Amino acid sequence: MHAVPRRLSPVLALTLATLLAGSGTASAVTSAPATAATAHGWVATWTASPHRPSASFTPNWSEQGFANQTIRQVVRVSTGGALIRIRLSNAYGTTPLKVTGATVARTVNGAAVRPRSLRHLTVNQARAFTVPAGAELASDPMPLPLTALDSVTVTLYVAAPTGPATYHAQAMAISYRADGDHRADSGAEAFTETSPSWYYLSGVDVIGGTSRRAGVVAFGDSITDGYGSRPGADNRYPDELAERLAAMGRPRAVLNQGIGGNRVTVDSACLGDKATSRFRRDVLGQPGVGTVIILEGINDIGMSEAPTPIGAPPTDVSAKEIIAGHRDLIRQARAKGLRVIGATLPPMKGSRYYTVRSEAKRDEVNTWIRASGEYDEVVDFDRELASPSDEDRLDPAYDVGDHLHPNDAGYRAMAHAVDPADLD
Known part of the structure; x- marks a missing residue:
């Protein structure tokens, strides 16, 4: 695993400052403005295609949604980069998705994460944010250097009832759920429920790795x-x-x-x-x-x-x-x-x-x-x-x-x- 650097390089610092100014828009996500620091732009490194909440091949949590619960999901990126952002989809939601807080961290095993790597995600520099119905939202950029085939864990805490959840049914991976707010937990103890689907998570993007x-x-x-x-x-x-x-x-x-x-x-x-x-x-x-x-x-x-x-x-x-x-x-x-x-x-x-x-x-x-x-x-x-x-x-x-x-x-x-x- 890579330690997060104390200081970003001048190029990455400029990139981060530039991207923070324009991130967090709720619509189709576009690449960063073309500057010397962002010439390569964002590259999607992991995705899952969202679809409607429904009964599927196996039981899932999409139709009932979530309330005062934490959802923890593990994905493996295909290529690395110096900065990361997370995309959440409410494409098939009928009401706004209110995220009380979210984190990203490097995965240890199962629902456990590496404590020193855990970072609180923000949108427009706020930890609580809303994904409008029918929209996809990207988080602000976060310094979390990754290499190809690294695993990252994305954790969402929703306090208010979400209604039916946009999801991806056949994850071929395990997602975890806990009652209450456990977004900052490094251990797996609270995450006693599992599902073979992904919820709301539609993309992980990086910058500073492979070319656009x-x-x-x-x-x-x-x-x-x-x-x-x-x-x-x-x-x-x-x-x-x-x-x-x-x-x-x-x-x-x-x-x-x-x-x-x-x-x-x-x-x-x-x-x-x-x-x-x-x-x-x-x-x-x-x-x-x-x-x-x-x-x-x-x-x-x-x-x-x-x-x-x-x-x-x-x-x-x-x-x-x-x-x-x-x-x-x-x-x-x-x-x-x-x-x-x-x-x-x-x-x-x-x-x-x-x-x-x-x-x-x-x-x-x-x-x-x-x-x-x-x-x-x-x-x-x-x-x-x-x-x-x-x-x-x-x-x-x-x-x-x-x-x-x-x-x-x-x-x-x-x-x-x-x-x-x-x-x-």
Whole structure:
């Protein structure tokens, strides 16, 4: 772990002073003003795509919200920096979110944090702040030097009832809750309740690390979100890609913007806004991003044949509609100057989604992704994950057991299928 320096360098001191003057705005978060000290701007180093409070695959706290409670959440950054800010989303809240206080610290283990690293977050230099309904809010910059793959713990204390909470259902990580105000606790004793979801936390940004526009967004559904990976182990494919780049001596931001059950063409109260709608916020709105990898469509295909896992009826979507959605995403990305990588849809034979009709749709979509030339590059997850004996089925070595989602080894194989040269 790194000790927080007693004094900032002159450049970072100027950066901090400049950013403090303009931070804490409740809207889409933009990069810092372009000055000699802030030429690289903010870079998102961790994200989670928010969605509506709802029942989901596992029990969660989103529908009841919080009152006189402390929420502690642990995330691993993909790249480091000298300054940090935290973004909170009340995108689906119907009332303002009143945060009585919040802290950030380096993680020790579980809900425990390193005491000397704990810092009280502020917005416009005030410890108590409000996130308006429908908005995202960034904290003031905080000196907390991080390196690639460090873990940080964000703790929120809310005194007044919040109402239903904007959240991210499938964190594949553990969040903690305590009654009363425990935002400054270094120990874990008070945090006796746990949840497999993230609440309000939508982004961690850094400055002073990798250059601007180096960030990569992995955009998709549960296969991007990491369902089937070992909880708490950071083995989702975007995590594995960040590890691979760091091991190569080329650390860069890799952002996970997957939502379990998400579709290209269909909105859902519990599976997120459709990809074409949320792309502006979840990709184009992230600071420091230059490339996006799009892996979407398997749920449009599968949920044409079978009810959703949480009971919604099938919605028939054609391969042509999925392709049109992909073209929309490509247009949005290119309009903002992003490099766009298309990912083929992995095998699904033997899963609840598989029929002769659904397989024909998957083949049509994958053929278009590979051969149309509309993407800048293609990463062929279909061929990477296919069984040697049956190309329509996941390799048993990569199958978590439902014949649809990879296991840890499968996610590692996906990360190694991405050519680092294609990210530039």
